[in-house]
Amino acid sequence: MNILVVDDEQEQLDMLAGFLKHQGYEVVTACDGQAALRIVKDSPVSVVLLDHRMPGMTGDEVLERIMAINPLIKAIMITAYGEVGTAVRVMQLGAVDFLEKPVDLSLLLQKIQEIEGALEVEQDVQEVVEQVSESGLPIRMSAKSRAMQEVISMARRVAQSPWPVLIRGETGTGKELIARLIHSLSPRSQGPFIEVNCAAIPENLFESELFGHEKGAFTGAINQRKGRFELANGGSLFLDEVGELPLFLQPKLLRAIQEGRIARVGSEKDMAVDIRILSATNRNLKGMAADGRFREDLYYRLNVLEIEIPPLRERREDIPALVEFFLSRYASRPVQISPEAMDLLVKYSYPGNVRELEHVLQRVVTMSRGGVIRPVDLPAELRSTSAEMNGPLVQRLEFMELQMIRDALERHDWVQTRAAEALGISERVLRYKMAKYGIKK
Ligand SMILES: Nc1ncnc2c1ncn2[C@@H]1O[C@H](COP(=O)(O)OP(=O)(O)OP(=O)(O)O)[C@@H](O)[C@H]1O
Ligand SMILES: [Mg+2]
Incomplete structure (x- = not known):
């Protein structure tokens, strides 16, 4: 079990880390919030021991961000002795426990051992769930690589929470598929899944599309109309290509998400909507937020949980299974694929990712004459x-x-x-x- 210890005082850091190492744990240390977040992002950490009072980012903020990166992490906050209210607040932010300074080492060990026990149970449950539902996903898809297994396991976990999820990935990697998977695995699966393509809505119709309008609200509004937010009530709203949303429209979206209330265009009354936000982008939203091309507050609101789907060329292990998957979907009669053709399919770089592979196979099964797909049947770009x-x-x-x-x-x-x-x-x-x-x- 990996434990991350975060403290700005070197002495305290050495003491805690030394003690835990001595007890046989893998320990990494960080002396501020930034360093801690980097470690949590890049390496497997099960437990975080976090000093509450640090210069720079406060303990609350670090905790909140850690939980957003990995909600499975168990955090123990170390608070100042007798500080009222902190303990309650950090528990609300997702800490599993807290310890007062000066840290009682035997109590610390006891808490760590409790967490260890709980984690083992959780892991057993998780494994059983994964084995049982591996073939029983509510959506037909193929995912053999470790990276995609991880994506599915993330989807399963985030599906249970009410928080917004931002799905990132290049074009054609399966962002929409994963959004639908999250919805179908969530407690809202019986509710609607409503999609908004942020790149496709004309700017002047944006509000009416999202929030609806009353009859006569503007020229052309002949009838009352419900918007996507209202249609998604009780279900999930999928904001596709959210990075394309013009800056000036972003505050309206942010407000609706934040307040969970909308008003139809031309109406005085607002109404509550109960929706879960899922969004997708192939852009670097974080970078866009940093240069002012996307509102930072909206970015943080959408990106509470994040799932990244790697490009197909970084998970070539998925290709053979995807090939079989699409062949069985598109071929009207049984077709085989020669080893040489499969070799070319696996080696190609797929700038259009899974969608490109899907299109290639669609074309190939309709064009190829024999029962075996050979290299000549593949498009030229795959053969070079x-x-x-x-x-x-x-x-x-x-x-x-x-x-x-x-x-x-x-x-x-x-x-x-x-x-x-x-x-x-x-x-x-x-x-x-x-x-x-x-x-x-
Ligand atoms: N793991 C998978 N198994 C089976 N089919 C997949 C998988 N991933 C993607 N696909 C298929 O590939 C196509 C593209 O997927 P999807 O539309 O979800 O991608 P996207 O990331 O939303 O693309 P874009 O950025 O262009 O909107 C779809 O037909 C989808 O069903
Ligand atoms: Mg898409």
Whole structure:
């Protein structure tokens, strides 16, 4: 079990860390809140021992941010002796316990051991849940890599909480899929899942789309209309491409989320809405917030919990299973895939991520003639690996020539007369080139 000790006083830090190490725990230390957050982000920490009074970021704030990064962390706050109210507040912020200064080491050990016991039980429960529902996810998807297993496990955990979740990832990585998964795993699964594409709504219709309007509120408002917030009542509201929302519209969204109340355009009355916010972006919202291109307060409001979906090229282990998944979805008859074709599929870089892979397979199953998908059936961009396509021009041209000749031969069942004809070269030249490149059936 990894324990992080955070204290600005070096002596106290050494003492606590030394004691816990001596008891056989893995211990890391941090001397301020910033350093602590970095450690929590980057490494597996189960328990945090946090000094409440530190210069810079206060203990409350550090605790709140730690819980936002990893709600499973057990935090023990170390508070000043006899300080009234702090203990209650830190427990509300998510600490599991607190200790007063000066720290009674035997009491500390006792609390750590209690947490350890509880964690073991939790872990057993978690494993059982994961094994049971691995095949029984409410949404059909494929996730073999460790990284995606982690994403699903996160989705499962955040689904239970009421907090907003920001899902980050490149285009086509499956952000919407994960948003739907969170909704279906949440206590609101019976309620509606309503999507708002922030990039697609015209600016002047934004308020009416989100909050609805009364009859006659503006020219063209012929009838009363409910907005997405109202439609999502009792369920989840998915703010897709939230990074595209124009700055001047952001305060309106922030207010509605913060207050949980909206008013239809043209109406005096506001009403309460009970919704859970899920949002997605392929942009670096944090960076945008730092340069003033996205409101920081809205960013923090949306990003209470965060799930990042890695690009497909960083989890190639997922590719074979995804290929099978999409083949079984799109092929009307059984198709197989040759090892060479699978090899190319696994090696490709997929700038469009899972969506691109899905489109490739859709195309391939409709175009391929035989029951086996071979390299020639794959689109050209998959057949030229980056090494071959980044060399000097002559090399690249030769590579393309080789591919075209091989394709032509494959397509014409290795009948050289027909392949040569298709390529617009003589049979003699074709034979010469086949020998040059070592092309054989
Ligand atoms: N793990 C997966 N298993 C099966 N299908 C997947 C998986 N991930 C993504 N897909 C499929 O890939 C396509 C793209 O996914 P999705 O629309 O969720 O991506 P996105 O991140 O929202 O993309 P964009 O940024 O372009 O909006 C969808 O058809 C989705 O069903
Ligand atoms: Mg999307």
